[in-house]
Amino acid sequence: MGIRTITRVVGLFISTSLAFATAAQAAPFNSPGYPNYPYEGRYPESTPCRYNLQQSKKATWAGSNITLKYFYSGQCGSFARIDNAPPYCKVYLDRTRSSNPNPSSWDYVGETVDPGINFAYTKVGNNLSGRLSRAALVCGTGTVVTRTNWY
Template sequence: MRRRTLQTLLATSGAAAMLALTPFTAQAAPHSGGNYGAYGFEGQYPTVGGCAGSFRQVGPTKTADGMSLKYFYSDRCGSFARIENSRANCAAVLERSNSGAARADGWVSETVDAGINYAYTKIGNNLSGRVSRALLACDGHALASTNWY
């Protein structure tokens, strides 16, 4: 997979572009934008009561530079993104389209915490006709993405 430039990100992905403009810190930090938080379960981690244990991986694991990107879905709660074997300055990103048109209307991201090599996002509600996808972004570049589900 080729690396995208910031200009390409600005043209194709609001979440990844906003992430490129968000400073990274040593501690994990959730960020969100667009209309993220407009639907049930958004703003909560997948371990929240009623959702914990209901997620399954959908689609293949994507890889870039030895790092992994996974997309998880629950027909009860929605979806979240997870990255593994990640280096510093990387984030798991979940984009959500409220129209089902595979165009991000809302997004949430989570950076890798100091001392660990993984991160996962809060839930994105892609139920009732909405869709979402996961991205692995490092240093402002989307290195890998899943399909829209």
């Protein structure tokens, strides 16, 4: 093995190590009743479904113009995403526990915005079979900045 090959291998190893060391780490969280239905506990890209943007809301927090997006699939359920958000914001997806059209109890799944990136998205919430879901942008010490309608 020549010096060029060794140099390339070492360079590849170092750059790969740095990529893993500096990659943002997701920080998902959820209520005790989540996951409970099919596809819950999985990120949207780990399901066989295609999601469509159903609702979008804009909000301002600490000088950042943040977009909250709510995506839906009739086969898997829904997920929420925030873009252009500071690191002390979180995105939530609430999912009702029953098919009651007037939600009174729900579970949630959420994700924090990690340092070095400005977005976050949740795992899937199964709002099929009459259950409903909604998305929320929460910043600071728990301030709900904006929220979508139940869907």
